[in-house]
Structures are given as C-alpha cells and as structure tokens.
Amino acid sequence: MKLYTTAVAPNPRRVSIFLAEKGIDIPVEELNLGNLENLAPDFVAKNPMGRVPMLEMDDGTYLAESLAICRYFEEIQPEPPLFGVGAQNKAEVEMWNRRMEFEVLGMISQCFRNTHPYWEGKIPQVKEHGELCRTTVMQRMEWLDSELADREFIAGDCFTVADITAHTGFALGRIPKIRIAEDQKNLQRWYDDVAARPSVS
C-alpha cells in the first residue's frame, strides 16, 4: 500500500490528519504539484481526475478521493472511531461532515481559487463567484459559532472527520483572508483546541 500525496494542500492534509489520529503509518510518495506531476500521463492513468491524495492498494488498484481513503481506513481499523458509532451517530457525523465540506471547506476553496493571485493564469478565475463564496462562508461562521456554544466538537462531544474537514477549511481560509471574527469565541475556542492536537500541529 502506498499513499500518493503532497505536503501542502487541503485534501492531502485531511488524510494525513486522519491517519495520524488513527496512529496509522503507511509508505508515502510525494508529488510536486508545482511541476504538474499530478497531470503526468502515468498518474492520470491511475486517477483520471489528476488529484492527490490517492491510495495504491495491495491488489494494484487505486483509490482516490480523500473521504473514500479515510473511510477505507475506518473500516479496516475502527479505533478510534472518526465516522461515528452506531446508525444514528454515524448519520449525524455524515451530516456534519457534509455541511463542513460544502459550506466551509468547499466555499473557502472556491473563494481561494477564484480570488487569489496564486491561481491567476493557472485556472479561469471568476472573481464575482469567489466573493459570493466568501460571503456565504462568513454567514456560516456566525452559525457555527452559535452551534459550538454548547458542544465541544462539530458533530457532538467527540472529535470526528467533520472537525478535520472544517479545520482544514479554516486553515486554508487564512490565505484568502477568511478569518474567525473576534466575537466568535466558541468557533475560536474550537479552532484552537483542534489546532493543538498532535495530529494537526
């Protein structure tokens, strides 16, 4: 088994935090995305989306998509559980992870890609779309701050994959200047708690 990944990008980071929380250590091959190694024909043959992370399985097949990779490791090593325990809690974690994926990480990523000079000339940028994403995520941060008033983590009292998704989003958000507001004390408390975990720091 081997994980194709890169050091600094949100999705590779989600998988590396997940594996660290599980205490799983697997061989890694780093791709240089600056050199477009992820778009080289031999890599695209393995993952047609040309993205990392991607897991090479022992049977020679390839598994892409961060959350699919995380779920695979949850299945083969359930402890500590990061996708919930029991039917209802698993569904709640899924709900929260999806909210964090679409409303936080996704919006921040779209804002970054569509507004930041780093992407100029690399992808077609639509600044108006990026700014709408910024507005949406700032509304979501107000909501999240109120949600976190009476619980420790995004999906309840346990650290889960939803925290990994949200934290990765907010860490990325610093680049396009999406920052937790001073009066969002619950959100900031949660952010600092997660940042202090050995898997994240």
Next chain:
Amino acid sequence: MKLYTTAVAPNPRRVSIFLAEKGIDIPVEELNLGNLENLAPDFVAKNPMGRVPMLEMDDGTYLAESLAICRYFEEIQPEPPLFGVGAQNKAEVEMWNRRMEFEVLGMISQCFRNTHPYWEGKIPQVKEHGELCRTTVMQRMEWLDSELADREFIAGDCFTVADITAHTGFALGRIPKIRIAEDQKNLQRWYDDVAARPSVS
C-alpha cells in the same frame, strides 16, 4: 419517523430513489419550496440550512443531508447494499459517489442555478461560473462514457448510490440543456438502464 421533502428537486429525488430501492416506506410531509416553506422559522429551527430532504427521527432530533439520510437507512437495513460490501468496495463506492457528486450533479446544479432564467432574481447568478461548470461536466461525460465501456454501473457491476447521484444529475441536466451526446453510447446505455428501474421511472 417522518421525511420532510418535496416532489421535484434533485436531492429529495436521490433519497426517494434510495428508499424505493430498499423497499422502505415512511411517512412524508411535502414542503412547497415555491412558497419558501423551507425558509419558514419553524423549519429553519429544525434544519438551519433550510433545505429538504430532512428526516425527523423518533427521538425528536433531525437529520439533514441526503447522503446522511441514505447512509442511516443503509445501516438499519443493509439489504440490498447500495454503499458497497466490505472495506475496499465500500471505499470504491464512496469514491465514485463523490466523483458523481462533485463532477456531475454538483457541476450540473451550479450550471442550472447560474445560467437558467428560473433562478433569475431569486439568487445571485454568475453566468460565467455556470458556463465553466457546463464545460467541465461535458468533459466528465466523455470520460464517463469511456469508463462505462466495460462495466454495467458507475462503481462496478452493482447498482449503488453512485448511480443514483449521477442519474439525478443527468436528469436535472436536461433543464440547462446538458445532454448525453449521440456518440456517448455507453453513457446513454447506462442512463436508459437506470431510468428503466422501478425506483426511478
């Protein structure tokens, strides 16, 4: 248990197809989205995102997000399996469902919302963004057509949630005129096969 839903919208449709495949019949309350019943304070108190479908659980809590609702029913009634069987196959289904979610249903939905007169004045439309999504999904359709040359369904030889996600996407695509091309015979064969299932037709 009660499902808050609406008759014609992609995400409610995903859950209704999923439940029909499982042979699960639960009480339903239809919301009129045209009257913005989903944004009424009593509904937003249940789902802050103001979206259907949403499942009211027997303990009085609420579960939102289509895929979280589907996963809940997969857990309490595993047969027929729609999220895969065993660690590796479950992860493959997750990978394919996510690809269909982000690259097909998501792109088509963004194209529809940002380019179609139906949404004019209802949401801020960014036509350039919608057209970029159209271009992306049309590339993905070429790729999917080649993927489906040697297998029956999106994630392999079994019908799964990934087929539900993709089919719901392409059904929506007819509105912003995203159609399977005449030479995409594998994709069309798959689309027709899924459309003929009692759960979909």
